[in-house]
Amino acid sequence: xxxxxxxxxxxxxxxxxxxxxxxxxxxxxxxxxxxxxxxxxxxxxxxxxxxxxxxxxxxxxxxxxxxxxxxxxxxxxxxxxxxxxxxxxxxxxxxxxxxxxxxxxxxxxxxxxxxxxxxxxxxxxxx
Amino acid sequence: xxxxxxxxxxxxxxxxxxxxxxxxxxxxxxxxxxxxxxxxxxxxxxxxxxxxxxxxxxxxxxxxxxxxxxxxxxxxxxxxxxxxxxxxxxxxxxxxxxxxxxxxxxxxxxxxxxxxxxxxxxxxxxxxxxxxxxxxxxxxxxxxxxxxxxxxxxxxxxxxxxxxxxxxxxxxxxxxxxxxxxxxxxxxxxxxxxxxxxxxxxxxxxxxxxxxxxxxxxxxxxxxxxxxxxxxxxxxxxxxxxxxxxxxxxxxxxxxxxxxxxxxxxxxxxxxxxxxxxxxxxxxxxxxxxxxxxxxxxxxxxxxxxxxxxxxxxxxxxxxxxxxxxxxxxxxxxxxxxxxxxxxxxxxxxxxxxxxxxxxxxxxx
Numbered sequence: 001x002x003x004x005x006x007x008x009x010x011x012x013x014x015x016x017x018x019x020x021x022x023x024x025x026x027x028x029x030x031x032x033x034x035x036x037x038x039x040x041x042x043x044x045x046x047x048x049x050x051x052x053x054x055x056x057x058x059x060x061x062x063x064x065x066x067x068x069x070x071x072x073x074x075x076x077x078x079x080x081x082x083x084x085x086x087x088x089x090x091x092x093x094x095x096x097x098x099x100x101x102x103x104x105x106x107x108x109x110x111x112x113x114x115x116x117x118x119x120x121x122x123x124x125x126x127x
Numbered sequence: 128x129x130x131x132x133x134x135x136x137x138x139x140x141x142x143x144x145x146x147x148x149x150x151x152x153x154x155x156x157x158x159x160x161x162x163x164x165x166x167x168x169x170x171x172x173x174x175x176x177x178x179x180x181x182x183x184x185x186x187x188x189x190x191x192x193x194x195x196x197x198x199x200x201x202x203x204x205x206x207x208x209x210x211x212x213x214x215x216x217x218x219x220x221x222x223x224x225x226x227x228x229x230x231x232x233x234x235x236x237x238x239x240x241x242x243x244x245x246x247x248x249x250x251x252x253x254x255x256x257x258x259x260x261x262x263x264x265x266x267x268x269x270x271x272x273x274x275x276x277x278x279x280x281x282x283x284x285x286x287x288x289x290x291x292x293x294x295x296x297x298x299x300x301x302x303x304x305x306x307x308x309x310x311x312x313x314x315x316x317x318x319x320x321x322x323x324x325x326x327x328x329x330x331x332x333x334x335x336x337x338x339x340x341x342x343x344x345x346x347x348x349x350x351x352x353x354x355x356x357x358x359x360x361x362x363x364x365x366x367x368x369x370x371x372x373x374x375x376x377x378x379x380x381x382x383x384x385x386x387x388x389x390x391x392x393x394x395x396x397x398x399x400x401x402x403x404x405x406x407x408x409x410x411x412x413x414x415x416x417x418x419x420x421x422x423x424x425x426x427x428x429x430x431x432x433x434x435x436x437x438x439x440x441x442x443x444x445x446x447x448x449x450x451x452x453x454x455x456x457x458x459x460x461x462x463x464x465x466x467x468x469x470x471x472x473x474x475x476x477x478x479x480x481x482x483x484x485x486x487x488x489x490x491x492x
Contacts, residue, residue, distance in 0.1 A: 035162055062157065
């Protein structure tokens with residue numbers, strides 16, 4: 001079960017949207033596929049993001065996975081706790097291990113994003 | 128993953144929820160629950176790996192000894208029955224065809240364990256080169272499954288299945304024994320992890336029985352089932368070369384720090400002339416271990432730079448579970464090969480500083 005209140009992308013990221021600000025993270029499915037996360041690289045606050053841009057990376061023991069901007073906006077804050085505790089991404093992907101806080105450029109940033117139900121269906125059909 | 132080969136242990140591992148990946152021609156388990164947990168289990172207790180993808184080749188006949196002496200770089204005359212040795216197969220130009228372990232079964236019979244990805248190439252090379260010696264070369268890879276039981280509790284676990292005295296099984300010794308009364312296995316005190324342990328060669332048809340017996344006895348000893356992910360981090364911490372990453376036919380043994388298995392004085396062998404010349408004139412580059420000075424994990428294929436110039440390539444790199452930091456191997460020119468040399472690793476178009484360190488990365492105790 002994925003949290004109902006969040007929006008999702010096909011890159012297995014989630015957004016928690018509150019007005020024109022969104023928290024962005026990776027889904028439980030994503031952390032599960034990655035395995036033990038040992039390294040997280042995040043952008044500097046102030047970085048401008050365009051949808052689809054690589055904004056950082058998450059690495060497990062075996063694999064490097066790029067992070068893609070799920071919406072246009074400016075990075076307000078990053079979760080620097082993850083530099084020292086990357087394993088939080090495995091333990092708490094929807095809560096403690098949020099990655100970045102973004103000021104959204106578009107008033108309707110949810111366009112193109114998936115609902116919880118749509119994301120679950122996407123995972124079921126795409127493994 | 129259609130078209131990929133499966134080992135005789137595929138079903139039992141599937142039952143245990145292994146996650147499989149394509150590895151060359153093979154579909155193999157990369158991990159069960161956690162690479163880190165599996166890695167630590169081998170360092171602290173014991174881990175069980177399916178390494179049945181490895182190839183096995185037998186060379187037999189009156190000329191088998193001379194053939195092995197000519198085709199391999201280590202000195203086969205040092206072997207006695209029941210002993211094994213790490214060795215290399217080189218081209219005439221010194222490039223490494225494969226690294227392998229040779230087991231002496233008799234003075235006219237040798238059993239070779241080779242890399243899966245190289246077994247067809249190795250076999251063709253052996254057949255061609257052994258042709259002028261009075262011996263036969265047989266690829267028996269399909270007959271065997273191979274299990275690796277590695278970690279400080281390995282002998283405790285095995286000891287419950289046999290009366291065999293494992294204290295007599297010194298490193299690189301092997302014996303044919305029986306487990307559980309009726310399971311014939313070849314047990315060799317070899318491995319790819321740096322821990323005490325064994326590799327077991329068994330007939331494919333009893334592989335699952337052996338696996339289940341070890342699993343059952345292992346429960347009391349915190350045995351963990353392990354995949355290729357942990358196998359790779361364990362070997363990297365020990366700086367054991369991985370063919371196709373750290374060594375290949377474009378690199379010679381001396382620059383790969385494998386000069387210790389090249390015996391120039393044993394008589395003629397394939398690659399000897401070139402390797403003797405290299406030893407005489409000195410190396411141009413060398414495989415070194417390094418640690419990062421800033422944040423980032425080095426990975427296979429990343430460029431190594433110095434002062435903005437490309438000087439080499441990372442051959443293996445990962446997070447080291449035992450050390451809790453990133454480690455890497457790569458070839459660099461001799462002027463950067465000394466311990467303490469500073470180099471840059473290009474990670475996502477950014478130069479990240481690194482320092483050449485003494486190897487192996489991990490030392491017991």
